Amino acid sequence: MPKQADRYAALRTRLVDAAERTIAERGLAALKARDLAGEAGCAIGTIYNVFEHLDELVLCVGSRTLAMLEAALGAVRSKGPYGSAEEAIADLVRLALAYLDFAARHQVRWRALFEHRISEAHSLPDWYVEQQQVLFQQVEGPMASLMPGLDHDRRRILARTLFSAVHGVVALGLEEKLVSLPLLDLREQVAGVVRAVASGRDELCSEGEIPLRLS
Amino acid sequence: MPKQADRYAALRTRLVDAAERTIAERGLAALKARDLAGEAGCAIGTIYNVFEHLDELVLCVGSRTLAMLEAALGAVRSKGPYGSAEEAIADLVRLALAYLDFAARHQVRWRALFEHRISEAHSLPDWYVEQQQVLFQQVEGPMASLMPGLDHDRRRILARTLFSAVHGVVALGLEEKLVSLPLLDLREQVAGVVRAVASGRDELCSEGEIPLRLS
Numbered sequence: 001m002p003k004q005a006d007r008y009a010a011l012r013t014r015l016v017d018a019a020e021r022t023i024a025e026r027g028l029a030a031l032k033a034r035d036l037a038g039e040a041g042c043a044i045g046t047i048y049n050v051f052e053h054l055d056e057l058v059l060c061v062g063s064r065t066l067a068m069l070e071a072a073l074g075a076v077r078s079k080g081p082y083g084s085a086e087e088a089i090a091d092l093v094r095l096a097l098a099y100l101d102f103a104a105r106h107q108v109r110w111r112a113l114f115e116h117r118i119s120e121a122h123s124l125p126d127w128y129v130e131q132q133q134v135l136f137q138q139v140e141g142p143m144a145s146l147m148p149g150l151d152h153d154r155r156r157i158l159a160r161t162l163f164s165a166v167h168g169v170v171a172l173g174l175e176e177k178l179v180s181l182p183l184l185d186l187r188e189q190v191a192g193v194v195r196a197v198a199s200g201r202d203e204l205c206s207e208g209e210i211p212l213r214l215s
Numbered sequence: 216m217p218k219q220a221d222r223y224a225a226l227r228t229r230l231v232d233a234a235e236r237t238i239a240e241r242g243l244a245a246l247k248a249r250d251l252a253g254e255a256g257c258a259i260g261t262i263y264n265v266f267e268h269l270d271e272l273v274l275c276v277g278s279r280t281l282a283m284l285e286a287a288l289g290a291v292r293s294k295g296p297y298g299s300a301e302e303a304i305a306d307l308v309r310l311a312l313a314y315l316d317f318a319a320r321h322q323v324r325w326r327a328l329f330e331h332r333i334s335e336a337h338s339l340p341d342w343y344v345e346q347q348q349v350l351f352q353q354v355e356g357p358m359a360s361l362m363p364g365l366d367h368d369r370r371r372i373l374a375r376t377l378f379s380a381v382h383g384v385v386a387l388g389l390e391e392k393l394v395s396l397p398l399l400d401l402r403e404q405v406a407g408v409v410r411a412v413a414s415g416r417d418e419l420c421s422e423g424e425i426p427l428r429l430s
Contacts, residue, residue: 114387115330161404164387165408166383168380168384168387169376171383172375175329189376192373192419192420193376195415195419196415196417196419197380197412197415198415198418199414199415199417200411200416201411203410205407
């Protein structure tokens with residue numbers, strides 16, 4: 001008879017598997033504790049013996065999505081060292097297009113990453129934050145080459161800013177709510193934004209006057 | 216006794232008012248036909264006498280949010296004609312910061328604009344698409360000044376691309392999921408992205424090689 005710890009680990013995996021199927025096929029809104037328990041063969045209450053809360057279970061699925069995304073981005077990067085700014089920019093463009101391709105192919109589970117709002121009572125666990133950071137390091141590499149004078153904290157922030165800008169173009173573009181562009185045109189827009197930001201990168205940190213309107 | 220058309224118009228307004236309160240305070244997920252009917256003083260089925268479907272009602276609330284946003288953006292623009300590229304860029308920065316401020320102040324109803332997925336059976340009504348277009352014209356003005364050689368369609372697409380990039384930085388920044396930045400720093404990031412894209416604008420339309428990976 002397996003030890004309790006082994007049984008718990010096996011149950012965790014079955015629950016994450018079940019949640020992953022639901023999230024990948026039907027999205028976050030379709031996730032119900034009752035269905036998960038049924039699929040994993042346990043009582044509903046038992047879920048909370050192996051997970052602190054349902055948010056933790058959703059984050060475990062998110063972690064699998066992040067790992068898939070990391071593999072997809074890692075596969076297209078040249079990783080440097082870069083012989084020129086153009087090479088670093090080309091790597092940023094490849095990363096952004098790989099992000100678009102990933103989002104288009106795995107739209108339902110990718111949207112779940114951003115739709116999931118962790119309850120205010122809980123905080124994002126360290127292991128999840130670290131996994132996000134590893135992902136962003138792929139962007140930070142070429143950014144470091146393009147902006148060698150930048151300190152580490154600033155570079156991390158700018159890598160996230162560039163990611164967020166690309167994410168916006170991808171997310172609204174795939175919605176086809178704001179623009180009905182064929183995917184090929186969307187690729188041109190994503191590549192264009194990355195090239196424009198990279199080319200105007202000195203402005204990213206410019207300390208121009210910013211009108212204060214919020215208290 | 217008022218005519219039926221008047222009574223219908225009054226009921227429509229009461230229903231949109233009720234839906235607006237819910238969406239602005241508790242978000243799209245809290246919207247239930249039963250509650251709306253109760254608040255507006257009609258039977259559930261009667262909702263569908265005055266609205267084709269619940270999506271139409273949600274779009275009417277979205278229209279009010281878009282009108283608020285249009286007023287907020289209109290209030291900060293200098294509207295040109297611009298004496299220099301710097302003046303046009305300054306207007307784009309003001310628009311982007313006003314967008315951030317609007318999103319931060321009206322976060323719940325602003326998120327509802329993007330969370331709402333219209334059912335596949337329905338299409339976005341022309342009046343809503345036109346209202347979105349009027350909003351984008353605020354961005355197209357300074358873009359036209361910055362990129363005078365651009366044809367109208369291309370300019371519209373690039374205005375949406377710039378909006379989407381700003382939206383991404385605002386949306387993920389306000390989430391504080393990816394970066395925990397105080398709002399002031401987020402303002403710097405938003406302004407920086409707009410200045411960088413504007414400064415590197417020639418790259419937006421560059422026909423650089425884009426690797427094709429999607430079939």
